Amino acid sequence: MKKLLLIIALVLTTSVMADDWPQYRGPNRDGVSRESGLMKQWPEEGPPLVWKNAKVGHGVSSLAIVGNSIYTNTQLKNVEYLLCINAETGKPKWATPIAPARNGGGGLGSKSTPTVHRGMVYTTGTSGDIVCCDAGSGKILWRRSMVKDMGGIVPADGYGESLMVDGKWVVCTPGGKNATICAMFRVNGQPVYLSGMRPWKCAVGEGASSASIIKASIGGTQQYIVMTDKSIMGVRVRGGDRLWSYDKFGESQLGATPIWYAQTIFAPAEKGSALIWPKKPAGASTFTVNEIYNTDEFQAARMNSPIRVNNYIFGCSEQRLACFNLKEGKLQWATEKCGKGCVCTYADGSLYVRNAHGEAFLVSANSTNFALNGKLQLPGGSSYRGVTAPVIANGKMFIRSDSLLCCYDISVNSEAGPQSGSSATGKPSLRPFIKPSPQTTAPKATTSAKPKAQAAPKANAVEGPEEEDDIPTFKPSVKKPAPSADIDDPDAGAKPKRKLPGMP
Secondary structure, three states, X not given: OHHHHHHHHHHHHOOOEOOOEOOOOOOOOOOEEOOEOEOOOOOOOOOOEEEXXXXXXXXXXXXXXXXXXXXXXXXXXXXXXXXXXXXXXXXXXXXXXXXXXXXXXXXXXXXXXOEEEOOEEEEEOOOOEEEEEEXXXXXXXXXXXXXXXXXXXXXXXXXXXXXXXXXXXXXXXXXXXXOOEEEEEOOOOOXXXXXXXXXXXXXXXXXXXXXXXXXXXXXXXXXXXXXEOOOEEEEEOOOOOEEEEEOOOOOOOOOOOOEEEOOEEEEEEOOEEEEEEEEOOXXXXXXXXXXXEEEOOOOOOOOOOOEEEOOEEEEEOOOOEEEEEOOOOEEEEEEOOOOOOOEEEEEOOEEEEEOOOOXXXXXXXXXXXXXXXEEEEOOOHHHOOXXXXXXXXXXXXXXXXXXXXXXXXXXXXXXXXXXXXOOOOOOXXXXXXXXXXXXXXXXXXXXXXOOOOOOOOOOOOOOOXXXXXXXXXXXXXXXXXXXXXXOOOOOOOOOOOOOOOOOO
16 A cells, blocks of 8 residues: 555656746746646756757747647748747748848847737737737738837837737737837737727837736736836736836846736846836825835846746846845846856746857756756757747747757656657758748738728726636736726725835
8 A cells, every 4th residue: 555655656746737838938928837747957968859940940039839839930031920830840830921021131030929829829020010810820810010000119129029918908019109008909900999989008108128018916906017118117907007117227228028026026127127116105096116126236138038936036147147036135146157148947946048059057946056957058059049048838848049949858757769860969950941821921011901890899998908718818916906986996905915125
């Protein structure tokens, strides 16, 4: 009997909980995977390489993975594509043109990561062309332009945010005075209108950055937290008005995605970071921003978004990987052993780190010291560079380095070896890029096809994007507050869940 119980215990402790990765930075947009049963130590040569594809195309777009499909943006022959790849074999399924590549194909290539929701894929090109495609076939269902339709201003290096799907809505950051932030219905791309035929938007005159929107509940008010080219701000979900703003980063480059913690926001930037508490005093109609601390001990390079694990922040600047005490505002440890330009993802107690020179690392996510538990060299060596964080999904680790995409088996029960002639040290196979479906052609940069005639869902001044049976994109960490008579802020009156140093 004891032997049987021991066997059951071993099975339970080594079981793998697999999970999809449907959008930028995972299910909750925080860089955290909910998978378990993963290797705690890699073999000397690294985990088994399942497959590789060296013809994915140019870009730093990350991956969205649902079931056996991988979705990413890419650039080939001066055209940007939404590409779907078989997650089991690495072979392309389909490729749909988004728009001509910005600036003739120069720069980092495609940057936005697709978002997958209910059988549809939403993404945007560097020139602001938004497309919604069928997840199975790649057929374009509707198209919008952040520039032509919303009056947006393209950033100097192109749009880089990943679209947020929130219930019935798709939310984006066109930038500019006409509409810094906009919302449209996800089923047809039509703009969201409030009562009095007022479009839902936040127009504060600030430009877009490369950061992506997150959703939070602060002071009992549902908010979209947005990094612009000048500040970080909170925008009311029910109404679109700006609730608060923080702009004390000076000339720092803003592009890393912020972190929501309790009632606070950790705002990372290239020359420092800040922990702020947007607070709504009792009886007041506006928020005030309390700066708990502003420090240069933790820095985040643009698009190198940090990760929160309990009370600690893990992340990379251009030169080092660091652990930072979120509550105390102090650096725990930092190292340059992972190389320059590293980015990371968290899963099952470990950090999955890769750098800009074709190397990947397994690091313990502890606050005491830097502990390295594995290292590997991507096929092709340092010739494949990139700033795309590893993606952990369904017991596998996926790493994209520009045109190279690799899949590794990192589950504790892994018995997989290299497949289809792949080798961890061999030359990547140059599999031909899939030809675009004849149903679509590369559109002109200024073309904005009208959505199919379809009545937009009704909306009013107090309606949010929620819909029945939708799984929230981001689950609030605060209890649901009691209803309020204030129709513009129905959740007013909620108290912070916990206090941090510096909070009154």
